[in-house]
Amino acid sequence: MSTSHRLSVAAVFEHAHALSPVTDPTPELFADNLELLIESINEEARMSEDGAAACSWMLASALHKRMEISHWCESEPDIVARPVERPVFLTGLPRSGTTYFQYLFDREPSMRMMRTWEGDSPCPPPAVDPASAADRRERCAQQHRQRREQEGTASDSFHLSDPDGPQECVMIMDQTFGNAGHYWTFRVPTYFERVLDNIDLTACYAHHKRVLQTLQWHAEPMRWAQKWPCHLLALDNIMQVYPDASLVVTHRNPVEVLASNCSYSAFLRKKFSDHVDLAELGQQMKDLVGRHIRALVDFDIARDTNIPIAHVDYRHVVADPGAAMVDVYASLDLELTPTVRQNIDSWRAENPPGKRGVHAYDLSDYGLDAGEVAEEFAFYTDRFDFARQDGA
Numbered sequence: 116m117s118t119s120h121r122l123s124v125a126a127v128f129e130h131a132h133a134l135s136p137v138t139d140p141t142p143e144l145f146a147d148n149l150e151l152l153i154e155s156i157n158e159e160a161r162m163s164e165d166g167a168a169a170c171s172w173m174l175a176s177a178l179h180k181r182m183e184i185s186h187w188c189e190s191e192p193d194i195v196a197r198p199v200e201r202p203v204f205l206t207g208l209p210r211s212g213t214t215y216f217q218y219l220f221d222r223e224p225s226m227r228m229m230r231t232w233e234g235d236s237p238c239p240p241p242a243v244d245p246a247s248a249a250d251r252r253e254r255c256a257q258q259h260r261q262r263r264e265q266e267g268t269a270s271d272s273f274h275l276s277d278p279d280g281p282q283e284c285v286m287i288m289d290q291t292f293g294n295a296g297h298y299w300t301f302r303v304p305t306y307f308e309r310v311l312d313n314i315d316l317t318a319c320y321a322h323h324k325r326v327l328q329t330l331q332w333h334a335e336p337m338r339w340a341q342k343w344p345c346h347l348l349a350l351d352n353i354m355q356v357y358p359d360a361s362l363v364v365t366h367r368n369p370v371e372v373l374a375s376n377c378s379y380s381a382f383l384r385k386k387f388s389d390h391v392d393l394a395e396l397g398q399q400m401k402d403l404v405g406r407h408i409r410a411l412v413d414f415d416i417a418r419d420t421n422i423p424i425a426h427v428d429y430r431h432v433v434a435d436p437g438a439a440m441v442d443v444y445a446s447l448d449l450e451l452t453p454t455v456r457q458n459i460d461s462w463r464a465e466n467p468p469g470k471r472g473v474h475a476y477d478l479s480d481y482g483l484d485a486g487e488v489a490e491e492f493a494f495y496t497d498r499f500d501f502a503r504q505d506g507a
Contacts, residue, residue, distance in 0.1 A: 226338055242334035
């Protein structure tokens with residue numbers, strides 16, 4: 116990256132402080148993680164000038180949110196005194212239908228999910244300042260309208276997102292700069308390795324909990340459901356922070372998963388860089404998917420059998436979501452009522468496949484062979500039979 120395109124930790128902090136009227140009580144929190152990310156971006160990401168500017172803004176926005184969460188938790192100690200009880204973590208291989216399943220799960224009225232506008236702007240806590248919450252919700256809706264006017268359905272064909280719809284935990288983990296998912300968006304192999312090997316993910320999930328506690332402050336108590344594929348990389352850390360958590364894991368054939376990940380990453384990286392090597396990207400996404408698969412299999416082999424966990428077949432969810440929910444609800448000690456079933460059927464009818472664009476992809480575009488990929492990840496499909504492409 117040229118000198119003019121390099122990111123600066125100091126500039127990110129300066130911009131974040133300009134965005135927020137509050138004083139940051141924990142300026143050192145996750146600062147080392149931010150330095151690792153920016154170092155990797157500067158050395159490896161091949162940012163364009165516009166991409167570097169957009170990335171710097173993204174990091175400052177995430178830091179601003181972390182500062183405000185820290186401010187509220189410091190100013191109002193009762194926030195962190197309130198428990199987050201029996202949360203549900205929706206996860207699974209990236210591009211295995213986790214978002215689709217999340218929207219189905221959002222039909223359950225007893226569960227609380229973070230909304231997209233809350234992820235964009237979590238503070239002040241929504242129940243504390245309803246007027247501000249309404250303004251932030253409308254601002255998010257306006258931004259989504261503008262994006263769709265500019266980009267059409269391109270983004271939606273990759274990842275379904277609505278201003279008041281359920282949003283994934285990436286909006287929280289971005290605040291910790293311990294987000295392995297940055298590897299989709301930026302060519303940062305060193306940072307990806309450091310997230311897995313060096314960054315304290317338990318501390319990151321302790322912050323994740325503070326965000327949920329902030330969002331629920333003064334609101335009606337509800338059971339949280341949070342979704343993100345990268346939760347697979349930190350299941351042990353999650354259980355340390357949330358010892359009474361339950362897991363719902365989606366599965367899909369790894370050949371299809373990898374092809375979709377390559378396409379999605381190419382779409383994202385081209386927003387920030389003019390130099391995206393598709394063959395290299397293919398190998399990097401194979402590593403990313405492989406790390407998720409290995410983490411899941413290792414956890415499943417060694418896990419405490421007292422941890423409630425439901426495994427979900429991607430094809431089953433798409434073909435008959437109501438039926439797929441039966442085992443999930445049983446594992447979570449929930450009642451799948453006729454009303455919820457009807458809500459699921461209605462949402463599915465209103466959102467048929469292809470409504471917001473079609474995501475097409477081909478593994479060979481990224482220098483990868485489907486047979487070789489299937490053989491490499493056979494240890495996963497052998498353990499979870501329904502992840503086989505032919506269902507055999």
